[in-house]
Each structure stands twice: as C-alpha cells, then as structure tokens.
Amino acid sequence: MFPFTPNSLQRDLVEHLPAMIDEHGPGLVLVTAPTGDGKTEAALFAAALLGHAAGARGLYFALPTMGTADAMLRRVEVFASRALSGERALMLLHSMAWLGSLDGDGSAGVSDDQAGKGVISAGRGTVVEAEGWLRGSKRGLLAPLGVGTIDQALGAVLPLRYNVLRLLGLSDKVFVVDEAHAYGPWMHQLLVRLLEWLGEMRAPVVLLSATLTGRTAGSLVDAYRRGAGIVEPSGVVPRYPGWLFASAASEVVSAARGTRTDRVRTLRVSHRPVTWDALESAGVPVLEGGRRAVLREVLAPVAAGGGTALVCCTTVAEAQQTYRDVRAAFPELVASPGGVRLLHSRYPADERARITAECAAAYGKPEGGPVSVRPASVLVATQVVEQSLDFDFDLVVSDLAPIAQLLQRAGRGRRHRRGPLGRPAWAGAEDEPVLVVLDPLTAEAPGPPRSWGAVYDAGLLVRTSRILQERAPGGIAVPDDVQRLVDDVYEEEFVDRLEGAAREELVRLDEERLAGEAAERHLAVWTSICSPVDVKGDLSKLSAREVGVTQDLLTTRLGADTGGVLCLYQQANGVTTLDPQGTVEAPGGGRWGLRPAELADVARRVAPVPGRWLRGGESGTAVPQGWGTHPSLRDLVLLYMVPAGEGIWVCQFGRFTFSMSGVGLEVR
Template sequence: MEKYWGKINSKTENFHLLVYHSLDVAAVAWQLLNPNEKLCKDLANFLGLTTKQTRVIITFFVALHDLGKFTDAFQRLARFDPYLAGGFKKAFDYNPMDLKHDALAFLFFENILEKISFWHSKSNVDVRGLRQIVKPLFNAVFGHHGLPVEVSGQALLNAKKYVNEQNFVDVNKFIDRVFELLSPEFPDDWFVRDKELANKTKQISWIVAGVAVLSDWLGSNTEYFSYLDKLISLKKYWELTQSQALTAIREIGLMKRLQAQEFISFEKTFGFRPTDLQSWAERVKLVETPQLFILEDTTGSGKTEAALTIMHRLLNLNDSQGFFFGLPTQATTNAMYERVIKYFSNSLSYPTENSSITLAHSANSLNKTFISSINFDHNDYHSNEESILSTCHRWFSDSRKKILLAQVGVGTIDQALLATLPQKHQSLRLLGLFGKVLILDEIHTADTYVDDLLKNLMTIHASYGGSMVLLTATLSKKQKLNLINHWERLIGVQITNDICNQFPLATVVNGVGTISESLKSNSNNSREIGVQFLHDIDECCNFVIKKANEGCCIVWIRNTVDESIQAYHKIKKLVNMQDKVILFHSRFTLSDRQLKEELIHRYLGKASDNSLRQHTVIIATQVFQESLDVDTDLLISDICPMDHLIQRVGRLHRHIRDENGKVNNDFVDKRPSPIVYIHSPIWDQNPSENWLSKDFLGTEAVYQSPARIWLTMKILIELAAIRMPKDARLLIESVYGDDVNIPINLQNKDILVQSKDIHKINLAHNVSLKWAEGYSKRSVDSGNWLNDTLEASTRYSERDVRQVIVCKRINGELVFYHDSLLHYEYSVIKVDSNKYAKNLLQPTDIDQQIFVKKYSATKFVQIWCHEEDENYGYESEVGFYVKEKKQ
C-alpha cells in the first residue's frame, strides 16, 4: 500500500506517495470544514448531522478521491518503479481515452460500501439503501477534476482489465487505515432506504464536489505540500499535513466568513441622509430563512446603496460568507467595482482583516484598478502554467474558475450563471456562491433565455439557504410576478396572484410571505422629459450639426453600428469643432474603447463644465446607454422599445448643472427643460406590415418586434412626455402588459418573437443543470458536459460572434495593432462570424506560425492584418468598417 506513487515531478522524477497525497487533499477538506464556520454548519443542517459528523464523513470521502491511482495500469505510467509491481499480474496498459484514473475509482466503490457496512454496529444494514445515499457523494469526490465521471454496468466490467488482485488488497488496507485515522460515525438512517435523505445527498453533492476540487488543487500545491517518498506512520503524517493545510488556508483566506463591521445606520455608513428606498433598506425586517428582495426605482435613485445596506445587515444577522454583485456588462461591472472597493474598505470589512475582493469577468486582467490590487503581471502570457501564490488576492484572481471563492466579488452576472451550466469546474463556482448574498443589478435587461438561467440560479441558491437582492428600473409586472412566484414556490409559502403596481416599490419575499411597500420618490430624481419626433435622417444630422455649432453637447444613440458610422461621417464634415465628434460602438478594440470612454467621461462626466462640454457630439450605439455615467444637454435616439428608451433618457440631464455646466449642489438644473428627440417612422394608426422595416430595417433587425416599437411610439404620442417616476409603470405596461392591443398587420411578427422567446426558454432549460439529480452526468439532458475548450453560453444569440485580433506589420512582421500593449486582448474586436470574420483576409501559414510561436496565447484566436484587406478596415477613430468598393 505504501509503495504506490500519487504525484511525480517529470523533470526530477521525485515522487509523492499516493497515501500521502490522499491525506494532503483530505487535510485541506478537513480545514475547509471547520465546524465553527458557515460552510460546515450549513452542510450539517442540510444533511441533519452534527458538524463533527459532517466534517469527518466528508473528509473520509475526500481521502478516497484518488483510489483510481491504485490501479496497476496507472501505476505503470511511471518511467521508474516506486510501485515495485514485480510478481503481480500485469493489467492492460493505461488508456486515458477510455477511462482516466478518476473514473477508475469506481472499481473500488463496492469495497467502500462493504467496509462501511462492516464498521456499522447495527445488524439491520441495507447495503442498497446505503448505496443510494452515499453514491452521490462519491460521484462528487471521484469527479474531483471538475467533471462527473460515473461508471457503471458494462463499462465498469470492462474497466477491470486495468486492475489486478493485489490492487484490491491494497485499496482495502488503505480504506481501513483512513477509517482508523478519522473514525467516521455514519448515522443509522443511512443504512435504510430513505428517498428523502438520498435526494438531500444528491443536492448537497454539488458543494461536496466543489470541496473536492478545491482540496485537490490546494493539496497538490508543492508550495505547501512537499513531495515525500520515505515511509513514516500515517498517523504522524496526518498530523503534519493538517498543519500545512491550515497554513495554506489561512494565508489564502479560503472559505473564510467575511468579518463585517456592525451596521449602525445608513447615514453613518454612507455619510448622507437616506432616500425613502434607502430608509426602507435599513429598517425592513430580516429573517434567517432565504429572502428575495426586489428594489424598483429610477436610474440614479440610490438602489446600489440600498442593496449594500440589506446585504450588510444580512451579514450581521446570519454570518453569510460574503456577497457577489452581478451586473449585465463588463463596463458596468468595472464602474461598480470601484464603488464597492471604497465601500468595502471604509464601511464593511475590519481594516485588520485579510479579506479578499475580486473583479469577476473575462477581461479582469485588463482592469487597471484590479491589476494594481493583485500586482498581476498581465504581460506574461508566454507561459502556459497557472501560478498559485500565497497572496490571497492573487490566488483568487489567477483563474476565473476560482474567482467566486473570494469573500466579495463584483462581476458580470454570467460568472454566477455559469455555476448552473454543465461547464468543467462549475462546482467551484457553486461553492463560491454558497452562503453568500447575491445582488443582481439591471435584471430587466435579461431576455427569456437569461431569465430561465436566473431562475435556476435562484432555485439552487434558495435551496442552500441563500438570499438575493434584485435591482431594476423597468421591470414589467409580468416579469416581476414570475420571479416572485418562483421564489415563493422554492420556500413553500402561499403563491401571490396580484402585486402592488406602484413605483418606486420595494418588495421582500420570505417565510412570512410577500410584502411590498410603496415608496416616495426622491424629488431630485423626479423628471419630466419632453418628446419630439424626427422622421428624416438628414433632419437628424442637420439638427445635430446646428446644435453642436451653437455650443451644445449632444448625443445621438443609433440602433446599429453601420448606421452610427454613416451618421458620424456626415456630421463630422460639417461641424465647427471636428475633434470633439466621437464615435462609440461595439466594434472597437478594447484599448480604443477604453480611450473613448475616458474621453467621453472627460467631456460629459460629472466633473465636466461648459469649457469641456460645449460643441461635443457623441454618435453611439446601445453601449452608451449600458455603461457610461455621463449626461448630455440634448439627446436624439433612434426609436426603440420603451425599456431601452428609458435607459437612454437616463443619460439626458443625468447630473444637475448650473449655467456654467458645473454640477449644481442647489438641486436646480439651469439648463432648458430636457427633450428627447426620437428618430422614428411617421406615425400610422393602422400600420402596414413593413411600417418599420421600410425605412428602419436595422432597427427591426435588432429589436425584431415592430409591434413593441409601435406601442412605444403610441404611448409617447399620447403622453407627450416621459415623466419619471410618475409614469414609469404606465410606460412599461403600455408596451409589455398582457392587455395591450397590437395592430393586426404587426401581430404575425410579434407572434414570431414570442415563439422565439419560448424557444429560448426551452433551450435554457435544456442546457441548465438539473440540480436535483446531483453531481452526475444525468444532471444534463444531453449527458454532455463542456470541457475547457468550449464555454457554456450564458447569453442567447442568433449570431455567432467571433474574437479577431487586429494586427499590423512592422518591418515585415505581424504585431498587435496596439503593439505597445503586449496583451493581445487590447487589440481584439468582436464581429459577426458569418457576416464578417469568415470573410476577412487570412494571414499566410508562415505568418500564422511565426505569430503564434511568439504569442502562444493567441493559438486559437483569429488574426487579421487590416492594412492588407481590400474589403474591410480598422481605424482607431472609426473602428471596424466595411470599405467602399472602388468604381
């Protein structure tokens, strides 16, 4: 038993004995499951065990995670012979394309059952009942490489060719020794058939899988666990490795409860008097059962501070692990990260605590604030090795798979939704969210696909006892009731059939029931915005040119990139200050987009005044409404559905300014009353089927339902203004309510959109994990889990969008477009795969080989030299564009 190897250094051929590696990993699990911490307490409550029982039993399972390495086939992979297998029957050669060592562990599962049954003192043992209860937990620990690996039936019989009789003898000895070390106490009800208990172990297996993965990662880290090939007693080694595991976990800060300062009052925390919504957040009654909070108010009304208040109070109430703040886009996430860092440092965490806060999205390594917080060398991407340092921020941040394990995370909602999809290592994400308060902002932006994934996340989080805070400005009544009813079903309270229709509104759903409270609007956020319509493209361009030359700042939000580029070229030629005309859309490289964001913030941000604001023209697409905390004097918007329009007008007179354009602390805006100019078709009470597509083909391609555009225009004509928050509910329900009347000629296209929505729901349901099935291949309808080569989709798209690295030539050699910024993602654009990417000029094979050899991280990303392509181009001023054909 002691001669089996578990880890080998391929360069030095030093090896670590398998029994020691198994105990290293078990020691990490033992320390993670500290009975005084929330993780162990919650798992114990879920399983109906004591914390001591829970800690010992799960650690026992984790210690057996690598039983597959006891097989003869695996041991003979070593070029030397620590195994000393001479005289034993040789099995078939190891074949990872057939079964890897994690799956081979199932060869010994029946041995484990027999041992546990033998140790149990009761005579009425039902092995089938025991198998039903512990199988999900062994599925979890055997799947410690991040994917379920369950093997049974004929496949298990075939697997016996990789093992010999001596392996079974040695495995039995090892199981006995681990039992002697840990003395697990299995409760009596684990030895009878109990479907309810079996379902509980299935549900908790996801968290056990996360513990197993995390324990194996850290237990394999040679910075803490040195290789040992000399024999010492397992009892002595168990004491030594527990000490090392405790050191590792303390230095990294793993699974450590966030030590939150006591919440005293909103005003003391944030330094100003609360609005009605914020006051509600500091006084609403909290309970220890799972709670759902929905905060509805206008943009800029202080929903973020209200959410942080609820979260802070929950931390004080039930010792939550921490919180995760999810937002819809990377840009909004970056902005929120700055705010949360300030709040975290000043008001939430004790200054002496070694606390971890991370930025969780796919481009976090390019965020300057985040990089400085972890001292991360983002220029080093020639190395393929993942480094794990003892500094807690760096450890959590060097892999997106681990990033949710930090006490506080700010990121895109996608990072949380990935925990509900069949992606390798998703159990780490689920473990990271376990015991946290989830705050999700702008949930009204979710389509039916994301909405269904969100419900699955709600199911899992509520079932584990977690609470959620949802923030919105334009959620429809139907959407809200759907979310409330879902949570009510999860926690087993009476289903609400009707809800309060006031605005602003705060709602809490918990074990007591569903309670909504109508709130007073903050007078500073009450606005009336006039509405005027422009129907001709030249009329819009002339209006922008005239106002810009008069000294106004003006923004025009267009619905497609191509339309924004066309307008930009027309307008720039005729304005007096051409250097203050800025084009902003989604087809810029990250570096150029960041520079444009900085420039827009300089001209139109909160700190700007008339010396900067005057003559500024921004031609933009939807990215403007999604990401920037700026305000404009004048706004034109292409016609769009009401919820999008409300988001857009949130950038019109967003900050209150005096006659010099400076932010006005007297709360009186000295500018003329705001007006949104809407570029739209001519109104038609009885529109034809092509009412929208005739002149607004791009708009229909983006928003698909002319009916919702028509309903938006109808209510705007009737009200002649957008009054917020007074008419917020009316504006949304007039477009998305169940009782709206759609013109007969627009109904067919709307039915098609609704059919697509149903398709999205079905697709989301099909790809989502069936949590109740436990950590197994059966938890996915298709049975297919995605490896690292593919990422599960958290967003629905009818288009395949591809990343392309924009390159140029210097001295004949291809280099990044932004060659001074060594990270390739600064030079990446995202374009439609079929429409653009596949038609771009491809580099020669030699160019490709040289480029990838120099920048290994770009191996699977398309590269494109824009200078040599006759059909497409790239400029920092314009972004990616289609070149005009020469006559």
C-alpha cells in the same frame, strides 16, 4: 454606511429593511428606481444587512457587460473599505479581467482602516492569502468579494465543467444583479434557475432595475421563493420608485414600498418620424425629412450655444456613419474643446477603455465647485451607454427603440444637478429634459430599417412608436408614468389601438415574438441543470446534459455568438506590428508561449465582432503555435491589415473586407 446624505429611497431602506430582516430573516430585496436615483448605494446597503443576517462571507455584483463591470469595481471597493473589517480579496470577473484593474492584476486587497466595527465581519482567520490561486480559471467566484459580468454566475446553472465550483462560490455570498431588466428570454430563464438554487441555499439576493415589467419582477421573486420551498405565487406588484422584500425563511413578501424621488421631472418627448438615410455617405445631399436633416436641426443649438448631446444609434455601422456625418455638418463642433466623440463596442479593448475614460471626464458628475456650461460636444454611441455609466447630457437624441430602452437613455439627460449656470440657454428647465426620438416607422415604411436586423423586436417598436405618438404632446412624468409605460407596451389589448392592416400586422409580429421567446425559454430549460427540488440527492444531475447539448453549444450561446479579432499591421518596412503607428512589434512567441507582458499587449488590442463574420474565413489567420494556449487566445482570428489611405487599414477575410480606422472596425 453612506458617505453622503441618503436620498428618499436609501432612507426608506435604512428605516424599514432592518426590522424586516430581524423579524423574517434574510431573503431577496428588489429595488426599482429611475437611473441616477442611487440604486447602487441602496443595493450595497441592503447587501450589508442581508449578509450580516445570513452570515454571508462576501458579495458578487453582477452586471450586463465588461465595461459596466469595470466601472463598478471602484465603487464596490469603496463600499468594502467602509463596510468590512479585516482584509478581503476583491476580484474582477469577466473574460478580460486578467488584464488587471485596481492593483494592475484584477484584484484588490481591501482593509478597513477606519475606526469602528464593519457591518460584515471578516476576521483575520478568513484572510485570503492565495490571490494568485483565486485568479485561476473557474475559481474567481470563490473569492470573498467579486464584481463581474452576469455570465460568470449563470455558468453555475449550465452543465459546464466546474459549474458546481461556481455554485459553491455563490452559496455563501450576497448576489447582486444590476440591470435585471436587460436580459433576453434565454438569459432571463437561466437567471430564474439560478435564483431557484440561491433560494434553496438561502443565499441573499438584491435585484436592481430602472425599467422592470411587473411580470418579469414576479417571475424573479417567485423563482427565489420556489427554491426556498414556497410554491405559492407572490403576486408582487412593483412600485416605482420603491422596493420590496421576500423572506427566504418564511412566506412573507412585503408589500412594495413606494418612495419619493428627489428627481421628479417631466420628460419632454419630441417624436420625429423620419425617412431613413442613416447609412448615406456624408457627401450625399441631405434629404428633406430624412434622419440626417432632422439630426442637423436638433444638434444646431448645441453647435451654436454650447452644451452636450448624446446621439444613440441602433447599430455600430450607423453610429460610425452618423459620427462622420455630424463632423461634416458641424466643423465648429469638431473645433470645439468638447468635440465630437464616438463610442461603441467594436474598438480594440484598449482604445475603447481610453474613449470611455475620456467620456467619463467630459460627461460625468461634476467634481464640486463652480459649475458652468460645458463646451459644445456631441457623443455618438450605441446601446453601450444605456447601462451603469454615469454620464450626463443636456440633450438626448435616440433612434427608435423599445420604450424601456428609450427611458434608460433618457435617464442620461440632466442626470446630475448642474443648476441654471451649468446648462446652455437652449436647454430649458432643469426638470424638463428633452428626448428626441428619430422614428423610421412611417406610413411609407411601416417596418424597421433592414440594417437593424433582429436587434429589436419589430412588434415592440410598433407599440413603442404608437405610445410616443400618444404621449409626446403631454410629456412623460418621471417616475409616475414609467412603470405604467413599461408594462403597457406588452399588454395583449394593445392591438385594439390599431385598425385594419396595421392591427393584423401587429398581431402577426406579436405571434412571432411570443413564439421566439417561448423557444428561447425552452432552450434555457433544456440546456440548464435541473431545479434543486429535482436533484433528490443525486448530484450527478448537476453535470448531466441532454443529448445534443455540447460544451461548445453552451459556451457559444452564453457568449451570444461573439468572436474576437486582432489586427496586425503590415508596415512598409516589412515589420508586422500590433498598432497602426508601427511602434509595437507583433510578438513571435516561443516554446513556452507569450510572456505575460506580450500576452497583455495582444489581449488589449482584441476587438469583438459577431461570430458569423468569422466563419468560412481564410487559412493562416489562426494564432501562431508559438503564442501558446492561453484561454484569451482561443478562437482568436488574426487580420493582416495593409494600408489603404490615410489612417485606414484593410484586410480581406473570406467574403468580408475588414477596415480599421479612427471610427473602429468596419466590415463590408
């Protein structure tokens, strides 16, 4: 099953999970381990065992984002080639998957040419011939094998059209959820409801997380057990790293098995309180004690001695400005073969894919052979680097974030063994990675910057800041301290560590957070379908909606109020093009809409933006009627860009001015 020597976590699953399944039947496996500890391979092994025992006909691997799903597709294909016999259709499922992946069309026919019997049988009688039909709208989950975003599965428990088709598609699969900690209260509650249904259908489940609180783990395991008819709370206490098994056929929940990790380390935390000046222009004088000054200080060794650094920012706008500032401060970095890169979500799809591939080549796992110090290079990014991207940096710098996110980002530091010859001299010991946290919460400014908006809960930031102050001197033992820290930041007694006005303010922030989480959970319960125990033979309940719950509300909420824009560039010769260089003319369409190649050209250049930016815009920005009605064009807004300087294009849209340049889409 493993094309390499299994690590401790994987060996423990190999040694103990088969006997548990043989004795108690299939069920749910929860794996908690640090980033880089082989959770994906462990999950696929567990999925193969569970699927064989349950007679499952396939697998769906759910991830938080389109980018992480795209990256996972190849790994699942390799797994399928080893673990399956016969041919199976492997589908990529997310809103842009139709653009193509492995075979250029979003699917891959998988066959086992190796000798020996596959773990999951897929005889010729189950060969899927109508792959084109499976690629149709709403049908993707019926394919035997799928990799995609979690919203594709969560749609099964919302009263959307064809939700029952999604449930049917999941009913005979092993459902794998990566980054199970990464979802807010609304999506978590939908996942709870989905696990109830999967438990009722006895569909096997594998949950993966690097930073899952004990409370969240218990809610997920108990939801699956409720669906299976077991109402007694499990009382699970995760081990980190480790795993546990909950049977769908009996009340058995194994005690969480702790495992060793081959990556024991001490995370050296440099907690740096800073005055917040992240959005200042590169030409503005640098403020002593400001974020820009501290960032120059911590990146100076990279520029001078080589190696790689990640700078993780809270907002796209701050990442864009930080990128400009780093380039201005370190011209030698710009001239280095490694250079300075920028990665965030607000690029057109094709540009973001190009940058991600470039980053994978620069910061990915060594291919083998001699390893040397990498050329000086800095990646400035947003939260997109937290999840499921196999990047390795010599240094990680992050703006303050909740402790779970900081630990995720720290996992990108020294992720792969490069040895003393593969790290720069300034990097120190291989097993003592450094995380620099730029903390804007100071006595003069006790709250987060206004530019952060509601990205993070303010109370969790206050709690995390306090934890960093307490733990920075001695470092954080990974993995031993991780579970304790992730749970500690949510403890009610935490407020007792503060005094006076600071304590009162944290109590207020906590009350706001808890009220908001309760409202999100209530919304999820109100909008989702009922639990399986409440159906009582009346299947109409699976499509019934409460008064006020509309299709638009559900699809918008599941998409977290995002929109898409397509920049059209008005060239000096009067031609409108899809690219600023003027090489691809915008299609005119026709009676039957855009041709497939034209549609792909358009969709690859769409950039996601917050939906609020597009409300109250100007007329004439809708998709031309001649482009047709393909779902990818629905609600797309066209921005007619005019040149405004070298490499900069702008468009006035309502009260916003959009600009497109080498740093992606900006708005003011």
